[in-house]
């Protein structure tokens with residue numbers, strides 16, 4: 001048995017959950033694609049106690065497999081949780097946790113603004129199954145208190161929240177939830193454990209889309225819930241076994257590999273994002289920029305307290321967003337116009353307030369007004385990748401220059417037309 005000393009985050013990112021193969025000595029993890037595992041008579045079933053691999057027995061891969069288990073051990077080590085359960089996608093993790101915690105007649109307080117799939121799951125399936133849901137502005141403790149009832153079982157929030165980068169004071173909301181006997185789950189996809197540790201701040205569950213920063217290469221879907229041993233055991237037995245949203249061994253393996261560079265990637269994303277956000281803030285056409293590590297962020301002080309850096313997401317808007325939208329395809333050579341986030345390649349996406357309200361958020365007037373204060377009619381969301389920050393700023397500068405010269409070009413064209421029309 002080798003000596004166990006406490007390890008720092010970067011070391012855990014590389015080593016947690018992974019040991020050389022005891023048969024071959026292979027240091028990099030093998031992929032175990034087996035659907036079923038040889039068992040002993042009278043002892044057929046997956047069982048996992050804690051993260052001690054020697055106590056795990058496998059039976060059928062839907063219930064658990066070695067690569068999934070390695071990923072769970074690594075994620076638990078990084079979030080400072082006792083255990084984790086991984087799923088086929090982030091939405092698999094979110095819906096699994098909610099179906100596990102909430103029964104008909106229970107009440108949940110959910111972030112007014114959350115990832116589209118989560119918002120739509122809550123509004124659709126969860127409500128249809130008889131769970132009462134109240135939306136609250138999680139950035140405002142009094143709004144959360146107002147929403148809580150004696151039947152509240154779950155408070156669910158994202159921080160920073162997708163897409164508008166509003167932050168939630170995890171410690172404050174945890175106190176409110178716990179005082180009412182409810183559990184707090186935080187979707188920390190936009191931060192990753194390199195930036196924020198929700199469990200240390202009082203959350204009961206951390207949820208991730210592993211597809212984003214954690215996997216980091218946009219080549220594998222995955223999701224996870226991290227929390228206390230007893231909770232994870234119950235979640236695994238009930239949901240892991242019966243909903244079947246099992247991550248594939250190959251995706252678990254890819255994500256394990258991605259996590260090894262998570263600490264250095266998150267530093268690189270944040271450094272570049274701060275440079276790009278600063279460039280945008282100085283640009284005369286840009287009317288506002290939101291980035292957690294800029295003093296102009298309305299919750300800058302909370303970000304300083306709760307986030308190790310600003311992470312890799314930026315929002316910004318122009319007076320006329322459609323003018324930028326019209327030139328993106330022609331002018332951008334690095335940024336791709338695409339959904340999703342958190343990988344090597346920089347992405348840009350327009351978030352139209354009216355569209356999101358109609359298709360996803362369906363907020364009551366009071367909360368829609370709050371959202372409009374942050375989002376206006378719409379804004380561009382950037383996911384900053386691993387390219388050079390100066391190249392990224394130059395890419396955006398080219399598109400903004402094209403917007404700037406557009407009115408002039410249009411005026412010139414109109415001028416020509418006017419002259420033409422005036423010709424006899």
Ligand SMILES: *Cc1c(COP(=O)(O)O)cnc(C)c1O
Nearest residue numbers: 089090091115162189209211222
């Ligand atoms: C993408 C995303 C999800 C959903 O994850 P999938 O892996 O796409 O299912 C959940 N929460 C947030 C904040 C996300 O960005």
